[in-house]
Amino acid sequence: MVNYRGSSLMRTSLTSKFLSRKQSPTAIALYIIFLFAFSIVIFLFNAGNIVEDKQNPIISHESHSQSQSQSQSQSQLLQVADEELWGAPSSHGLRPCVKPTSRYKAAQGSGHYLTVKSNGGLNQMRTGISDMVAVAHIMNATLVIPQLDKRSFWQDSSTFSDIFDELHFIKTLQGDVRIIRELPKELELVPRARKHFTSWSSMGYYKEMMQLWEDHQVIHVVKSDSRLANNDLPLDLQRLRCRALYHALHFSPPIQSLGKKLVDRLRMRSGRYIALHLRYEKDMLAFTGCTYGLTDAEAEELRIMRDNTKHWKIKEINSTEQRLGGFCPLTPKEVGIFLQAVGYPPSTLIYVASGEIYGGDARLLELMSHFPNLVFKEQLATEKELKAFAKHASQSAALDYIISIESDVFVPSYSGNMARAVEGHRRFLGHRKTITPDRKGLVRLFDELEGGQHREASSFSYLVRQIHKNRQGAPRKRKGPSPGIKGKARYRTEESFYENPYPECICSSKAV
Template sequence: MAKQKAPLPVIRRRIGGVGLLRWAVRVASSIVLWTALLQLSTFFGLPLSPLRAARPSCIGNRNASATASAVTAVASDDVGDLAHPALPTRRSYKSNGYLLISCNGGLNQMRAAICDMVTVARYLNLTMVVPELDKQSFWADPSDFGDIFDVNHFIYSLRDEVKVIRELPQKFNGKVPLSMQPVSWSSEKYYLRQILPLVRKHKVIRFSRTDSRLANNGLPLRLQKLRCHVNYNALRFTPSIEALGNKMISSLRKTGSFVVLHLRYEMDMLAFSGCTHGCSGQETAELTRMRYAYPWWKEKEIDSEKKRLEGLCPLTPGETTLVLKALGFPRDTRIYIASGEIYGGEKRLAALKAEFPNIVRKEMLLFEDELHLFQKHSTQMAALDYLVSVASDVFIPSNDGNMAKVVEGHRRFMGFHRTIQLDRKKLVELIDLFEDQELSWNEFCTAVKELHEGRMSQPTRRKVIAGQPKEEDYFYANPYECLGPARKRREKLKHTET
């Protein structure tokens, strides 16, 4: 009997070896299949199943709950860092034609125009070509759309709204599209009744000017929310601009909070606005010559003092210094100046630096080689200022131009972050009274603070003035249709009407 039982261990070992081999093959096959699935999911942008959170041990380990929480946190971080978000479902529609747009103006004027034109393309069921940026204006910036904005993100984030292509199909090569300028501040009905028939007839239409071509008010809610979706989601700066902007913000944050002063006191602003208060006779003559040198600028003869008293001029650096002190900003406040080259150079900033020595500019936060590629690209430099301005603790524009308005609206969208909207008309009156010694310093400070108590970007509705769109509140300065209740301000924008 013993001799008959002796071979059994050998048989068991053989059976065990075969089973182990089969098990190994199955494991290897599973790994290969799972790896292939991951690769395909990544390639096609398919969503992956979320990682399962660790469960507390059933054995009664008192550290099990903490361990589970830690693993869950790590898993969540991994998903946030590694998982590719699913692309929006492409909207299927029959295109009525192609829309080309040539933006005009600076960064923020073009930004708002792009939002408007995407909305028009969506409403008319058009196919939109990636926008062309202004290269002919005073700044002569040769940057293309892809030099400033992330083109792929722009196209993919709008898949469920409008089809965006990089260039016209080859069948339209050599064909000159119908070129026109839409009527300013138009409603959606204008585009439906006047523009759509032209697109259907010509198949391709080009808007040669796009600034302020869509009304502030009276549009359907879904279109207003789409404008916000484009502005706060689809228009993302290029990775290189985002990286430098984040570096600047991190440097400013190392010492605590910081204020951004949008000091719009550059040569082009003063020349074209005719605002020369505080300038010498020689400087005034230089600015006037520049204004006359540009034939496309229609307003030539300008009464500078009249415009200033009407609140239509930017505050000078000296006037801004008085206002900051009166508002109670301490001497050690860290102030980032968001602007191009200040007209008059360092001497014009002397008073501001004397009262607030902790002044910072982008040249102080970045290395020379980092800024070198941006030097002759004013629009890209403005993009850096935009990122820092949106992230600041307080934003104070000395003028109500496009950047001031668009940044204010973005800060409202981010959670009504503090923006001080200076009342320049009343401020220059107070400043003149103080400088003429008709107001004491304490009286001046009290008046300035009381004047701005309700001008800190509190939630409010836009002022609507029928028939006067230029005088009413700008949509992009206060897109209240997109802000929602206070508790939901930071939630992801839902641009479809519910």
Template structure:
């Protein structure tokens, strides 16, 4: 090999010494061209090898640069900033020797908010909180532990000035009798002060359910801010989930701006709500049977037409397409689909894809190898959807639910990032008129939908109470969730209290 290289070098030298020879000149140019081609091929190969290999190829995403900026802009927030700092009256936690064990129930976001309630309850009752056990018996049947989904050490350290938290119950207390309680839903500070009387007989209290155990309103400011510190600072996802949160960077590198669409057109949602509009008779029957066979769903006979008229059904993929088009989003818009499998599969999702072909999900943005560790762990995969949704340019939920409320609340906390909440009742009226031939798709429909959603972009407003006429304890159930809108307790106009003003998601 050395001899061949030496001969090539000598030949090149002769060409350089005799540039006047026509043959030498031609050969010299040919060699230069050959070397250029080889160099270009090698460089191109290296570049391609360094490119991430995702099954993800948006079409015409660059056309978004010319789209209306008002479609993406954040609502005016009046210089509001997050404020979670305790008041001057706040004291450090004491080691009382009392312990609270809890079993969190529901899906990911129901468990998240429930655990934050339990942090506040432990503070109120002057108890040490044991790291919660997660629900393994729900619809998802996820076997994940707390540390699989959340950064356990970070959770303990972040709240050490608020509540004492331990990984396990001390061994000497494992066999002692426990008070097993289903704490009353939507309870206030006085209720838990009364529950503290249980410490006279027990050293350990076990809470069987954590969802909605605290009222949304009428709690001390320090308790409300503690709930925010727990949710927005302490309850960060585990490193594997946080690391795969780089899906956001991939979306940005391909499309720049994107919509996160929480598409809840899922089998369990349709079955639970009794919504069958646009489905076949066989599909409607399948949903009815599922509802009948799900014991903890109390309502069995549901009138689908009444549900739709009341705006209590999720938007279908076709209706979402009509909605986004009417708002003015171009067909090239990159849309990340968050949520489970669409009922009806690809054929039904095609009704949205035909208008907006740049549909992606975690399954197409991430590689199969990256998602392998999350297989059979729906709560962990839901965490990925949550991160991508919170950091999106626009978030749109097709149905109200725990994730939709949690994402909206987090986006409000981070600076009222744009969240468009569809007026489903109003939209269904317009879409039904279209089906009857009384309204056509076009400028009139677009104008009506834009006007309908003029003030539904996630702008600042105080948390809503119960609707007029709702009285008694029932009113608590109809109040707007604290975690959906933590204003005014955790969002202030004072720049002095504006810590944590960041667009990065660390849950």
């Protein structure tokens, strides 16, 4: 660029020097012509520069090429992202393997009987019944079809045959354990050994319990949940637990039929869907003592419920500490933020598997603001189809279970009994994609987001994806006890066998 101010000063200096001398008229005329010509040259030079600036494009041909390359790269990233969002992790050739070894022998029953009172909700009863099949095998006992819990929070009056295919259960396990529908009439009034077996017990423990047969023909088991250890059991016993849960405990034909119809209807709507187990129900919030985001009146209602539930031993709970420790279910709002950060678009079809959400529609709106395409079984099924399941929470939960097992992606908001059972079953079926939120890590990120520390959505999304890249259901061995914990308490901290039955029931063998 030309310095206009410098040119003006130069012209003034030349003029003053020239005029300071006495010059002839011809010389003066020549000087004027010179100045005029000089001015024209300066103007043309500057004009050339101005035209060049105008002709230079904002994006050069090279920049345009880079832009096209970036667009192609972004398109490729979107395709990769779609695979990451919906694609199942590699199972590395692993398959279900539940056949017994050559050393395995079936239990004969030998005139000894186990009667069982299953406790808890649907999945707590399912895994408990599977444990009781294994216990009956160890103790060489005949298993009487278990009685289901009718006094739990849901007050469900369903019987075993209402929820499960009873005949299939008996026939499938006939090579393992003798199972009968009812105790023989001649034994109905016989005194029974009422036993509350120790949680997470070994095979040796139940061998010792066989001493009870010396004085009793019938043992009544008061509770069925978590009666066996997660680890250090014989391979054949672990595989028997898997045969009982995955092969024998099928849902009753009416439940199976409607469950399949609802899955088909979801597929017709969108082709693929997420099953979200939204464990934001009154009983769970009261049990965990989690009140984040609730009103004072709601928090007080939950406290009263916890105080009045006798078998919940812990009454005083610090809600803030619970949340920071990752022990609280994600709120509907947090679930929406989480799924958005993972990368799912707002149009994603999400099936909500849950009971009644605490806070009702107002809380669900916090999720729907991110993902409006939410579906509940009441919207998929007709009123007539659901009539048979009304007031039967366990049967209704069985429908949720089927839809969750068959989903493209399963996401639990809390690691409760259903979440663990569904994750384990999906692993058994080929490591179907299951995203388990790191609640402790997410709480920190949510609080930072609320505090304005993540101004760019991309940075927040990147951090969420990073901490969940290895939490999507890929094959891994079952986790042992938490470090530093000794004695029997360590068993409680072990990962549930039914949450991850690898390696005993999942291996490289082609046996099924």
